[in-house]
Amino acid sequence: MFPVLRHFCHGMAPTPIASMGPVRRYLSWENEERCRGLLEASTNRYRQEAVSAAVLVSLCSVAGDPSILYTLRSSTLTGLHKGDVSFPGGKCDDSDRDVIATALRETHEELGLQLREDCVWGVMRSLPDRTKMLVVPVIANLGPLEHLTLKPNPQEVEAVFTLSFSHLLQEQNQGYTHFCRNGVYSYTLPIFLHGPHRVWGLTAIITELTLELLAPGKYRRKTHLVARR
Template sequence: MFPALRHLCQGIPPSPVSNVGLVRRYLSWENEQRCRRLLQASTTQYKKEPVSAAVLVSLCTVAGVPAVLYTLRSSTMTGTHKGDVSFPGGKRDSRDRDAIATALRETHEELNLQLGEDCVWGVMKPVPDRRGLAVAPVLANLGPLEHLTLKPNSQEVETVFTLSISHLLQEENQGYTNFCQKRQYSYTLPVFLHGPHRIWGLTAIITDLTLELLAPETYHRRTRIQATR
C-alpha cells in the first residue's frame, strides 16, 4: 500500500465489533443493492446528458473502518486545480465507452490501480463545475485498502489520504460557505473540515451527494448547492 497514505478515523471506537457494525451499515450487500437500484433508476433520467469528465468516488475500508479515498493534486501541475483535494478522475477521452470507462482509466493513470467494473455501484447525476462542464461521479467500492498497492503518478498526485465515513458524518466536521454575487446571497457550498486537508468545491459537493445516498437516515444536507469549483 502507498506508504504516505493517511487515514483519519476520528470518532470511531477501536472495537472490532464496532467496525463490523459500521461496515454492515454503510458497505453491506443490502446497502450496496439499495444504492445500485437508486443509481440505476436515476441514470435513466440523465443518461443522454453530455458528460465532459468523470471521477471515481472510491469507497473502501481501512483496518476494517469504512472510508472514502481522496487524492491531493500535485502542486506542480498547471491549471486552477493544482494542490486541490479531488477524487481520481479527469476529462473523457474519445475512446472511452462511457463515464465508468473514463473514471477507471483515469484512476489507473493516477494511482496505477487496475479496477474492473464489478466494483462500480453506479453513476451519480453529473455535476457541473464552475466552467459548466458536466462531471459524472462514479461510485465504487475498492474493498480493503490493505489489499491494494497504490503507486500514485507524482506528476498528478501529491498524496493520497482517506477519511472515515463516520468522520464525514459528524456534524462538527461539516461546514459550509455562503457565496454572494453583487452583494446579495447567491448559494451555499458544503465544506468538510478537520481532516488532513479541507474538502471543498466540487469534491465537497460530490462527497455531500455520496453521503446522502449512502447514509440517508444519518446524513441530511444543510445547504442549497449550486455546483461550482
Template sequence: MLPDYLSAEGEQRCRRLLAEVTVRLRARPAAAAVLVPLCSVRGVPALLYTLRSSRLAGRHKGDVSFPGGKCDPTDRDVVHTALRETHEELGLVVPEEHVWGVLQPVYDQRKVTVVPVLAGVGPLDPQSLRPNPEEVDEVFALPLTHLLQAQNQGYTHFRQGGHFRYTLPVFLHGPHRIWGLTAIITEFTLQLLAPGTYQPRLAGFSLSRR
C-alpha cells in the same frame, strides 16, 4: 451504531437507487468523470481522496479531489473514463463490476459537466498505492464516521458582483480541507449511503439547477 455501508445489502440498495440515473448518464456525453472510491481501511468504511499535484497547471492544483479527469474520445462512457483515470493516477485497477452506479452530475464555474461514479474498491491501505507524482501529491482516506459527524461539516457562502450567489458544503478536520465540487460529490455520496444519518448542509441544493 452505524450500519455496515460495505455490506451486500447496502450495496444492493445503492445499486437499485442509482440504476435509472446510471443508465441515463452512461449514454450521455460528458466533459469529465471522477471515481468515488468506497473502501475499507483496517475494517473501517471510508472514502478515498487525492491531493492534486502542486505542479499541475490551472486553478485547482493542490486541491483535494477524487481520481478522475477529462473524457477521452476512445472512452466507451463515463464509467470507463473514471476507471481509466483512476488507474493512471493511482495505479489502482477497479473492475467495472465493482461500480455501484453513477451519481448526479455536477458543474464547475465554466458549466463543464463532471459525472461522479461510485465504486467499491474493497480493503485498501492508501499508503500502499503508488500515485503518479505528475498528477497526485498525496492519497488519503477519511472514515465515513468522520464525514458524518456534524462538527466536521461546514459550509461557505459565495458572492459575485457584491451579491450572494450560492452556498457549498465543506468538510473539515481531516488531513486537508474538502471543498468545491469534491465536497458536493461527498455530500451526494453521504446522502445515498446514510439517508437516515446524514443531514445535508444544503437542503434542496443542486448544481444541476444552476
C-alpha cells in the same frame, strides 16, 4: 518518496471490526443493492450520453472502517485545480466506451489501480465545476485498502488520504461557506474539516451527495439558496 497514505476517523485510531456496529452497513451488500437500484436510471442515462469528465468516488475500508479515498492534486499542474483535494478522474477520451470507462481509466493513470467494472455501484447526476465543465461522479467500492497497492503518479497526485464515514458524519467536522453572487442571491457550500486536508468545492458537494445516498438519515444537508430582494 511519496507521502504515506493517512486515515482519519475523527482523530481516533480505526475501530476494530468486532465493535463496528451499524457503521459497517454503509458498505454492506444490502446497501450496495439499494444504492444500485436508486442509481439505475442515472447510470443507464450517463452510460449512453457523451460527457465531458468523470471522477471515481472511491469507497473503501481501512481496518474494517468504511471510508472514502481522496487525492491531493499536484501543485505543479496547470489550471485551476492544482493543489486541490479531489477524486481520481479527468476528461473523457474518444477511446472511452462510456463514463464508467473514463473514471476507471483515470483512476488507473493516477493511482495505478486496475479496477474491474463490477466494483462500480452506479453513476450520479452531473455537476458543474468551477470552469462550468460538467463532471459525472461514478461510485465504486475498492474494497479493503490493505489489499490494494497504490502507485500514485507524482506528476498528477501529491498525496493520498482517506476519511472515514464516522469522521465525515460528525457535525464538528462539517462546515459551510456562504457566498453571494452579483448581489442577487446567496448560497452555502459544504466543507469537511479536521482531516489532513480540507475537502471543499465540487469534491465536498459530491461527498455530501455520497453521504446522503449511503447513510440516509445520518447526514443532514445544510446547503441552501437564498434569493435577495
